[in-house]
Amino acid sequence: MAEQSNAPAKTSRKQQAEQTKQKLLTVAMELIREQGFDNVKIEDICRAAGVSTGAFYHHLKSKAGIVVESYSQCDAYFNETVYPSLANDCTVNAVLQYIAFQMQYATDFGVDIILQIYKAQLTEGTDFFLSPERGLPLGLTRILAHLQQQGVIRSEKPAEEICREILVISRGVLYNWCQCKGNYDLKAFALELVSNYLKSYTI
Incomplete structure (x- = not known):
């Protein structure tokens, strides 16, 4: 049987x-x-x-695990929704829109949760948060690589490095936003800084 x-x-x-x-x-x-x-x-x-x-x-696992897991879902959102919506955009605007989605996601989370994310990055999941294979950085890297292939931005620096530098800017803006208790337009400030950064790479 x-x-x-x-x-x-x-x-x-x-x-x-x-x-x-x-x-x-x-x-x-x-x-x-x-x-x-x-x-x-x-x-x-x-x-x-x-x-x-x-x-x-x-x-x-712990209260901090709530924060780590919520950011894992953030990665899924960028991988499954945000990146596909911008993958065929052959302009620098694709990068700016990507960062706009990141800032909107943070705004929806709120200052308190973003503060906890920063704490978790330092104490609970450093390797996870810094991994270039996460959904959020991976999608941005792919967009940048596509723009390099299309001749929109210069190619002397790998897309992975440009992505890392842009995310340093965005994380810095988020940190400052938390310090200021969310009292300014997060998205507008982040887009201004990233736009200025990208001017050095635009052909």
Whole structure:
């Protein structure tokens, strides 16, 4: 008698685990936006999500894990939505629009969560945040490489290096925005600085 496959059960368990993780993340982000990161306890998140604390630690490890995981979803958004929407643009505007999406994403997160992202970058996930293979930097690198192939920007410096320098600018703007408690137009300031930077590479 042939053995019955347990693949469907495994798939169902995997889907249930992903749903639990997403529910925890969604509830956690809502509570953090409402109350502030430092004021929200893991027990509060679990109670609101109807999930055990054991499940929380299994999926997110710690409160800082909420921030790291939320940025992982940010990468998926840039990889699956933002980059495809700009991939065929053969102008420098593609780079500026990409940064505009980054700043809008940060604005939607809010100052408090961006502050926690910076803390997590230093204490929880340095290798992850600096990886050029993440969705956000990878999409920007591809756009820059495409513009170099089209002769729109100069090619003496690799696209990966130009991307790294642009993201240093954008991270600096985000850091300053947090210092100023979000009291200026983040997107406009970032686009001004990146636009000025790109002038040195435009043919």
